[in-house]
Amino acid sequence: MAESMKGLKRSNRCTEIGVENVGQVVTVMGWVQKRRNLGSLIFVDLRDRSGLLQIIFDENDIGKEGFEKAYGIRNEFVIAVVGQVEKRSGAVNENLATGEIEIRATQLRILSESETPPFPIEENSNVKEELRLKYRYLDLRRPDLQNNLIMRSKVATLTRLFLANEGFLEIETPMLTKSTPEGARDYLVPSRVHPGNFYALPQSPQLFKQLLMCSGYDRYMQIVKCFRDEDLRADRQPEFTQIDMELSFVDIDDVIEVNERLLAHVFKEVIDVDVQLPIQRMTWQVAMDRFGSDKPDLRFGMELKDVSNIVKDCGFVVFTGALENGGSVRGINANGQGAMPRKKIDALVEFAKGYGAKGLAYIAINEDGTFKSSFGKFMTEDEMQALIDAMEGKPGDLLLFSSDKNKIVWNVLGALRVEIANSLGLLDKNIFEFLWVTEFPLLEFSEEENRFTAMHHPFTMPMEEDLDKLESDPGSVRAKAYDIVLNGTEIGGGSVRISQNHIQEKMLELLGFTKEDAYERFGFLLDAFKYGVPPHAGLAYGLDRMVMLMAKKDSIRDVIAFPKIKDATCLMTDAPNVVDAKQLKELALEIIEK
Structure with a gap:
């Protein structure tokens, strides 16, 4: 009793x-x-x-x-x-x-008193995640999960205090906003008072924090819930938390400087890791060429090498065909993996196909210097030796090549180097390698929609030296955008915003918006810009991702109190679920059976 x-x-x-x-x-x-x-x-x-x-x-x-x-x-x-x-x-x-x-x-x-729980309350549980999430209130009693959430609380508290001391004001922005679909899908909320009309839950506070800069608040921050109705992965949730900030009268270096000090402070205080400042910077182009990724993992080498010039006149049509179509041939050297069994190499080929490759060419160099290759019969001995030399191939190495359009080659080799590093145990969670990636393309061309889309968002400022290309060559324009990457995961991103009306109008025009469309969606922001807007820039971190890496976990579900699973459902509360017919009637909604 x-x-x-x-x-x-x-x-x-x-x-x-x-x-x-x-x-x-x-x-x-x-x-x-x-x-x-x-x-x-x-x-x-x-x-x-x-x-x-x-x-x-x-x-x-x-x-x-x-x-x-x-x-x-x-x-x-x-x-x-x-x-x-x-x-x-x-x-x-x-x-x-x-x-x-x-x-x-x-x-x-x-x-x-307690009934016998459905699983033991102990650290590092081997119980299936589905069962743990169904009884999440019990799962959360486990010491390792409690430590994760205590760590998360410390990160949030320290961030607030640090930014407050740097002159940031914490200001809340609305949860019920207007839908401005551009990128991921909005979660919509029906209005009972205005039948047939909908609010949207915010994908980020982007427009409101820019309005706060127009209103003179100078430095804003908020630890805020955001919502995206998108397909999920291990590091995605339909609702997630951002450490959001915006600053006035600044440029890129100012934003990076305050954030480097923030990261150094939080990592030292919470997990006793010394972040070396300044953090290395790398342009988007260099990151793609060296690592095949705009969020490269610097904990290991295995960098990409462009061998297009070496093979441009060879007899292997897979290579020469890719070059004739404007693509490239690139490779990675998996040092010491020359004796990898054929079955494992075939598994890597299948892995590469999952990232758009039609196949994967390889050279396995034996310890005696001889080699076996998937394409050796199409090339002369001199051509093969030149290729091995270009890849710095040594006895015992495995050389892997992809040939296609640059985007596919980067995707394939970028994913492959991480996959191989993971299998070799090179991804040490006790090492924290930070990197700023800068000078992203402003736009990327969508084959599906046959138009340019914003790589970050429509309010990102082009680099001043590229402004004259907005008309003539928009695809080559670089953005004043920057991502902060940790161990191959993007933990935050931001940009300098457009603060001149004519550039903003040009940007929206490039994205396919008519003036009427632009005002329909973003009119309140464009109107605000008519009344004196300061130069401003911002950044937002994914709090969940950052804490996941600090806690050395593989999924953000391990650092969120009540997460959803991959299909965006909650196993504990059984959400989403049906509602009463009376509620639907009040909202002037009708469900159509599919």
Whole structure:
């Protein structure tokens, strides 16, 4: 039978007690992690969010009734214990923060009983994720998940304090906004008061934070929920959290400088990692040419090499055909993997096909300097040797080549180098390699829509030296955009914004908006720009992704309290779900059966 606290007050969390408290009487409360009955003594490991503490129940101290009560407690019961702190009577447990002490109980109250949980509450659980997410409230009791969420809280708190000291104001922006579809799909919210009209949940506070700059707030920040109705991956959720900021009267270097100091401060304080400043910068073009990715992982080498000039006159039509179609031939050198079994090489070929490759050419160099190749018969010995030399191939190396349009070659080899590095154990989660990627293309051409789309968003400023190309060669215009990358994951991105009306109008025109369309979607922003707008720039971090990397986890679901699964459903609450016909009628909505 559950009891009330009856005036008891917790004096300490479990791990707030140490040898310095020996002899003191304390009151602790928490969950029963484990109970061991030794006949005349009962040992209980008590757990709260701080950790574990050993309690001893002895009938001589707690009385017959109290001892019988202790005999009846089970795992996950919630209990309150009053007792005296003593040095451990048995061996010291060096793995526990409280391993030198124990509490000799003089009073016990069972505050709540528990059924047997569907899985053990323990660290590094091997239980299927679906079951853990269905009972997320139990899963969240596990110490490793609690540590992740405690870390997340520290990151948020430190970020707020740091930015406040840098003159940023925390200002909330609306959750119910106007739909301005450009990029990912909006989540729509029907209006009861305005039947047939819809709000959208924000994909980011982008337009509002720019309006705040127009309003003179100078430096804005917000830790804010954002929503995107898109297909999910391990690092995507339909709702996610951004550390969002915008600054006035600044350029790229100003934004980068304050954010480098922010990152150094947070990583040092939370996980004791020294971020070397300044953080390396690399242009988008260099990143793509060297790593095949605009978010390169710098923890290992295996860089791409362009061998187009070496093979342009060779007899292998797969290579020469790609070059004739305006593409390139590039390769990576998997050092020391020349003896890789054919079956594994075939698996890499299939992997490459998943990124758009038609195939993958290879040269495996034997230890004696001879080699076997998937295309050697089409090339002369001199051509093969020139190719091996260009790739810096040594005995025991495996050379892999992709030939196609640049975009496909980059995608294929960029993904392949990470896949191979992962299989070789080169992705050390204890190493933190930061990188700024700059000078992104302003626009990318969409074959599907037969028009240019914004690589970041429509309010990104072109680089001043490329402004004259907006008319003549828009595809070559670079943006004043910058992403912050950590270990091959983009953790944040931003840009200098357009603050001149004629450039903004030109940008929207390039994106296929008529003046009427532009005003229909973004009129309030364009109007605001008529009344004096300062030069401004901003950046937003994905808080979930950043904490995932700091906690050395593989999925952001491990650092979000109540995440959705890949189809955007919540296994615990069974959301989304149907609603009453009465609610639909109030909203003037009708469901069409598919």
